[in-house]
Amino acid sequence: MTSSTADIGASPLGTVLVTGASRGLGRALAEAYAAGGWRVIACVRQVPEGGLGSMLCEALDVADAASIEALGRRLEGEAIDIVINNAAIRGDVGGLSSLETNDFLEVMRINALAPLLVARALKPNLLAAQRRVLVSISSRAGSLAEGTLDDDDGDYAYRCSKAALNMATVKLAQDFRSDGIAVISLHPGWVRTDMGGAQAQLAVAESVAGLKALIDQTTMADTGSFRAYDGKTVSW
Numbered sequence: 001m002t003s004s005t006a007d008i009g010a011s012p013l014g015t016v017l018v019t020g021a022s023r024g025l026g027r028a029l030a031e032a033y034a035a036g037g038w039r040v041i042a043c044v045r046q047v048p049e050g051g052l053g054s055m056l057c058e059a060l061d062v063a064d065a066a067s068i069e070a071l072g073r074r075l076e077g078e079a080i081d082i083v084i085n086n087a088a089i090r091g092d093v094g095g096l097s098s099l100e101t102n103d104f105l106e107v108m109r110i111n112a113l114a115p116l117l118v119a120r121a122l123k124p125n126l127l128a129a130q131r132r133v134l135v136s137i138s139s140r141a142g143s144l145a146e147g148t149l150d151d152d153d154g155d156y157a158y159r160c161s162k163a164a165l166n167m168a169t170v171k172l173a174q175d176f177r178s179d180g181i182a183v184i185s186l187h188p189g190w191v192r193t194d195m196g197g198a199q200a201q202l203a204v205a206e207s208v209a210g211l212k213a214l215i216d217q218t219t220m221a222d223t224g225s226f227r228a229y230d231g232k233t234v235s236w
């Protein structure tokens with residue numbers, strides 16, 4: 001940790017925590033919230049020398065349950081309005097013939113299990129806040145109904161992990177309803193990041209603007225929903 005959570009004062013807008021904030025959509029989401037005046041806790045595996053601008057930087061490897069629990073302990077007593085589970089990996093994309101146990105389990109651990117462990121660790125922080133929104137950055141690739149409509153690639157692990165993440169969203173939405181915590185899955189679109197690749201349709205800024213607008217509008221009426229960056233509902 002380069003800057004303690006006490007170093008940067010409270011924002012009247014509230015606090016947002018983003019996992020996987022080192023690059024890609026997570027970094028851009030964190031920067032968008034910081035630019036909008038929010039207090040941002042940017043969680044990264046490797047805390048950079050000098051931190052990340054005006055954002056608080058916390059070390060978090062979501063593949064490591066102990067790292068998630070340690071983050072929860074460090075943030076004890078902090079109100080966090082919005083938690084964005086964004087960190088993910090793609091894993092092997094070579095199809096059924098190259099499916100490999102350790103790769104599959106690592107993708108499931110990072111993309112599906114970690115968001116549940118983060119939700120458990122940071123639930124007290126959400127309860128201490130006003131907004132109480134928990135976001136899963138998922139993917140249409142994990143939709144049972146739509147995931148294979150226009151894609152016949154070989155990424156079994158990633159698609160299975162995002163389908164599992166979607167169930168985690170629905171289950172958490174049910175579980176956290178009485179606590180007033182809204183839980184949603186969002187599809188960012190196909191975006192030009194390291195994961196999305198250079199051929200992807202969307203610029204990071206366009207996706208992030210859409211995602212942020214959706215998150216900012218989220219109320220308990222939206223809990224348990226799955227929408228794309230452009231506001232369209234995605235079928236589970």
Ligand code: NDP
Pocket residue numbers: 019020021022023024025026027044045046060061062063064085086087088089110137138139140187188189190191192193194195196197200
């Ligand atoms: P990137 O590959 O560009 O970035 C992934 C981020 O996740 C990095 O910050 C990376 O950190 C972090 N991460 C990976 N493993 C861990 C870990 N064990 N602990 C902590 N952080 C980790 O991906 P995108 O920005 O494109 O994707 C962001 C989200 O959007 C993901 O959930 C992805 O599934 C989803 N998505 C993306 C799409 C796209 O087209 N780009 C399409 C649909 C969904 P580090 O730098 O340390 O590796």
